[in-house]
Amino acid sequence: MVNNYLYLILNLGSLSIPLLYSIFEKKFHFIKYFKYAFLSILAIAIPFLIWDAFFTSAGIWGFNSEYHISLLIFKMPLEEWMFFFCIPYACLFTHEVLKYYVPNFKFTDKVSLWVSIILLVVVGGLLFMNFGKWYSTVNFIFFLVLLMYSMKYHKEELRVYYPSFLVILIPFFIVNGILTGSFIDEPVVWYNNNENLGFRLFTIPFEDIFYAFNLLFSIQLLFNYLKNRSYEE
Numbered sequence: 001m002v003n004n005y006l007y008l009i010l011n012l013g014s015l016s017i018p019l020l021y022s023i024f025e026k027k028f029h030f031i032k033y034f035k036y037a038f039l040s041i042l043a044i045a046i047p048f049l050i051w052d053a054f055f056t057s058a059g060i061w062g063f064n065s066e067y068h069i070s071l072l073i074f075k076m077p078l079e080e081w082m083f084f085f086c087i088p089y090a091c092l093f094t095h096e097v098l099k100y101y102v103p104n105f106k107f108t109d110k111v112s113l114w115v116s117i118i119l120l121v122v123v124g125g126l127l128f129m130n131f132g133k134w135y136s137t138v139n140f141i142f143f144l145v146l147l148m149y150s151m152k153y154h155k156e157e158l159r160v161y162y163p164s165f166l167v168i169l170i171p172f173f174i175v176n177g178i179l180t181g182s183f184i185d186e187p188v189v190w191y192n193n194n195e196n197l198g199f200r201l202f203t204i205p206f207e208d209i210f211y212a213f214n215l216l217f218s219i220q221l222l223f224n225y226l227k228n229r230s231y232e233e
Helices: 001-023 030-057 078-101 111-128 134-153 157-181 207-232
Strands: 059-064 188-189
Touching: 001 030, 001 078, 001 157, 030 059, 030 078, 030 207, 059 111, 059 134, 078 157, 078 207, 111 134, 111 157, 134 157, 134 207
Parallel strands: none
Antiparallel strands: 059 188
16 A cells, blocks of 8 residues: 555655755745746646656556556546656756855866767767657657757856756656666556667666756756846846
8 A cells, every 4th residue: 555655755755855945944045936946847847748648648658556546637647747846846956056055066168068969969869760769759859959959049057957967867866766666566657668769777768868858957948037037127
């Protein structure tokens, strides 16, 4: 019976510390940006949830009923909907804390440019070789478009976000590792390997790293826009 709450516990556990810190820490006091954080997360969550629902319906991925409560919305458990709010808030908070307390934690222009170029070449090659596999194809196209757009219009944010994302990947590997079957008998979220590269980092599909970047960096860019606009008003 306890297993049924695993996905819920992962969501709430990921959210709890950043949310409490946002409220009670008075120096950084991230809660003052809660409106912009919520609007950014909601706006990006909508297309990602549509994507999620389509892939779930198509059998590209699915959910193990042993590890979530019985409430389903468009064949997705409630916890999957919560995921798109709890995890992004925690990651947005992490990046903003790093920017505030470690302002020089960023790549140089040259390093950021080379990382971006390497990513474009590698992901472009993977897309070409695996075009037609749904998860790989959609994920990599989204990533390439987002990265090229950001290289043109958001170079500075890429410099800052790349190292933050490396930090974010630490809890990502823990939470997503559990969701994909690490440390437990069966995965919470299963994947149809005919629709991805079939290559995993521990139990995590390789594409999940780019999926995470697509989701989180899109939210970050929108959050930056809303926050900066508020300063101008």
